Amino acid sequence: MSETTTRIHTQSGQHHPVRLYLVVWGLLFVLSAFSYLVDYLQIQGYPRWSLILLFMMLKAGLIVAIFMHMAWERLALVYAILLPPLLVLVFVALMVSESNYTIFTRHAFFGAAQ
Structure with a gap:
């Protein structure tokens, strides 16, 4: 050598x-x-x-x-480590966007105290 x-x-x-x-x-x-x-x-x-x-x-x-x-690092390893938390953040954003609909539905069907 x-x-x-x-x-x-x-x-x-x-x-x-x-x-x-x-x-x-x-x-x-x-x-x-x-x-x-x-x-x-x-x-x-x-x-x-x-x-x-x-x-x-x-x-x-x-x-x-x-x-x-x-x-x-290789791109595959970066995606394996960073992509799941990014997807969790996307799901959290979806839940936040749906929260107003959920509270509206609760007030409509269960009624607010009058």
């Missing part, structure tokens, strides 16, 4: 530059600071929960992509 082939076979695993991890940790810190800033500025109502959920999803995406090495 040549020296290049031997060197390739002795290396194991993926190694990424430390700079990448430091940048991701910095981004996670900044996103967390923005999330705390939402509370500090006392933003209320839908904007509050929208911002908190946005920052949470961005942080989760960074963690999954970089620290769980999903950015470098």
